[in-house]
Amino acid sequence: MKYTQIANELFCTNRINFCSKLKPYSLVLINSNDEFPRSGDQNHVFKQNADLFYLSGIDQEQTILLLFPDCPNPLYREVLFLRQTNEQIAVWEGHKYTREEAGKASGIKKIYWLQEFDAILSSVIFYAENIYLNTNENDRYAHSVSYRDLRFIQQLKEKYPLHQYFRAAPIFRGLRAIKSSVEIELISKACQLTNDAFFRVLKFVKPGVGEYEIEAEIIHEFIRQRGTGHAYNPIIASGNNANILHYNDNSQICRNGDVILMDFGAEYANYNADMTRSIPVNGRFTTRQKAVYNSVLRVMKESIQLLKSGVIWNAYHEEVGKIMTSELMGLGLLDKHDVAHQNPDMPLYKQYFMHGNSHHLGLDVHDFAGRYTPFAAGNVLTVEPGIYIPAEGLGIRLENNILITENGTIDLMADIPLEAEHIEELMNA
Secondary structure: OOOOOOOOHHHHHHHHHOOOOOOOEEEEEEEEEOOOOOOOOOOOOOOOHHHHHHHHHHOOOOOOEOOOOOOOHHHHOOEEEEEEOHHHHHHHHOOOOHHHHHHHHHHEEEEEHHHHHHHHHHHHHOOOOEEEEOOOOOOOOOOOOOOHHHHHHHHHHOOOOEEEEEOOOOHHHOOOOOOOHHHHHHHHHHHHHHHHHHHHHHHHHHOOOOOHHHHHHHHHHHHHHHHHHHOOOOEEHHHHHHHOOOOOOOOOEOOOOEEEEEEEEEEEEEOOOOEEEEEOOOOOHHHHHHHHHHHHHHHHHHHHOOOOOOOOOOHHHHHHHHHHHHHHHHHHOHHHHHHHOOOOOOOOOHHHHOOOOOOOOOOOOOOOOOOOOOOOOOOOOEEEEEEEEEEHHHHEOOEEEEEOOOEEEEEEOOOOOOOOHHHHHOOOO
16 A cells, blocks of 8 residues: 555444444454456456455455454454465565554454455354355446355355345445545545646646646646545546536647646545646636636535535425526526426426536445435535536536535535636646
8 A cells, every 4th residue: 555554443433333332242244346347468456445455444355344243252252354475475476464563454353364254254153143144235326247245145144144235335325435634634635636636737727738638737746645546447538528527538639728627536545635726727717717617616605505514415405406596597698587487396407417417436436325315414525516518628527525524514625726717827827
């Protein structure tokens, strides 16, 4: 890992909180992610299962966490199983955790090699009444590829068919949405790397540069500061490319007079930032570009004011829609009469602002949380309004990461330039 090791108190606390939600005499098994093939003899870069990392801090493939708080043998109440290294692995793949290192990273005292898992599990599982297992229950995920958790569930149920099986995901959904102070620090670190990359870009952009060159400047800054890399595939969309919401080609040349929509964020220690800025290629917005920009900015600022404990997701987005509708009428994009007679199930503002305004952020960019659970102190959410006008070759989106507290909100990206005039000033300094 490039990042500085996280103190294991975070993971010890997470395990205590998780285990407090279990039924009596329950055993929990959480697997690391698969190593997915890319092509030929290559794998994709390994990305740890967020739930396993949340409970253990272990950032390595082929890992299993066993929790059994009521186990009659105290040796097996918290156990971590690791891939055992050898000289060949060390030569070809590099260093892997030793037992001592894994214990320090996780705060777990009992560390065994993976080949010991079956024997230890069979020695304790018959003393458990319930087994909690994990799957990907993020409601943005569309299942199409089998993965380790699903195979593991099938194997376990074939071997131990008479136990009661429960889903671990609902517990994670409740816990992971509320960020601890340490997690907020890690997200803030990712935001700081994102800030530094943005300042680098502001000094770099000019007519004739490639979108791909801007992407290269961003990743340079992330890696230079020990970030893992991009939190997600960056969007560097100049001109009309900004009207493609998930544009990832980043292959075009930035032209004089266009605006570049840049949606990128750093990943640091598995925690993520998610920022969007829209800047003029030549350093100066046109009158029309600035008018659209400032409309988006007003929606963003008013949206942040709506983020409070107890607010319901759908009600929040309905209010944002009303704010956006007003701005679109002011820009001449919507007609007041048409809005008065619109179908409330298909509001007209969605012609120009067709995505959601916020999502939870943390170990996943679209972090695991309840869509129907009221917002609460400790939530970190994006706020990302946009206006997309293909007929004008213009798309503008702005996005910051906001922490809800008992006393209001904190903008974790408050230091990243946002006002149109500030952007112009920095680009022309």
